[in-house]
Amino acid sequence: ETVEDGWWYGGEPIWVTAESQGMVTSAFYFVGTEADVRGVRPSDWRPFDMDVPGATRVDQVLEWLDAPPATRPHLVTLYLGQVDRAGHEHGPDSPQNAAAVAEVDALVGRLLAGIDDSSRTDPVYLVVVSDHGMMPYVEEPPRFVVDDVIDMTGVRTGVGGPLLYLFLDDPARATAIRDAVNDAWSHGRAWLPEETPAAWGVAGNPRFGDVILTADAGHAVVAGWLRHKRLPAGAHGWTPETPEMHGIFLALGPRFPAGGLLPPVRAVDVYPLLARLLGLRPAPDLDGSPAALADRLLPPRDARPA
Secondary structure, three states, rough: OOOOOHHHHOOHHHHHHHHHHOOOOOEOOOOOOOOOEEOOOOEEEEOOOOOOHHHHHHHHHHHOOOOOOOOOOOHHHEEOOHHHHHHHHHHOOHHHHHHHHHHHHHHHHHHHHHHHOOOOOOOOEEEEEEEOOOOOOOOOOOOHHHHHOOOOOOOOOOOOEEEEEEEEHHHHHHHHHHHHHHHHHHEEEEEEEHHHHHOOOOEEEEOOOOEEEOOOOOOOOOOHHHHHOOOOEOOOOOOOHHHHHOEEEEOOOOOOOOOOOOOOOOHHHHHHHHHHHHHOOOOOOOOOOOOOOOOHHHHHHHHHHO
């Protein structure tokens, strides 16, 4: 029920922009495609089912791309979660994670081969992203348990791990709690929302806690009920400045120079890039830059000199 609740989504996904401007879109999973966001879903979507094989997902995408022009989607999303699962369960440096990477690599190869074998003449762009990185927890020192430092009466928490939000019945306690945590914790920091770096986009957003605890890379912070619970072998959620949290961005298509190496790409800049490639008007009030990566693109084919 939660993932199909469009209320959660504060921005406009690219498939909503496309559908709203008359394009057909299809989704074989992707975060948000199950939800009614601003009253819009992809033309073809399905509830997430982890057990659907990757090959089935890829073959459906290829079938969509070979549909008649009137029903063919201009935008297709595809999610492959093998690396995420293996990284959480076994750790990012495990043989199981390496095998998952190889499996996804083969599935991308299957997709590329299908695109190359198709008789369609429309250009196809492929953009491959990951939503986060992954790293293991350090074994020492033990996780920081916030209950050992503050009175938890009137305090609600998230799950914890790389970070922990504290929601207070009495927000006036926030400063004292921040100071108590920072006095006791040498492997992380407590913040008031307005103190966080502007790039995090936290200040002024009511969905973040009254106090935000961010552990140093590899360390953990939890509420007392997780004191003895097993942490996953790999996790994500440390601050975005942590290199291990960075994802990937790979792109292929007529306007991407072959073999080009890009500077770091912000996740919020993928949307305006896709809008540009699809010829869509971006939604207003973007966190990303409307001109994102524009200087890295070749001119449109019909704009080049003869």
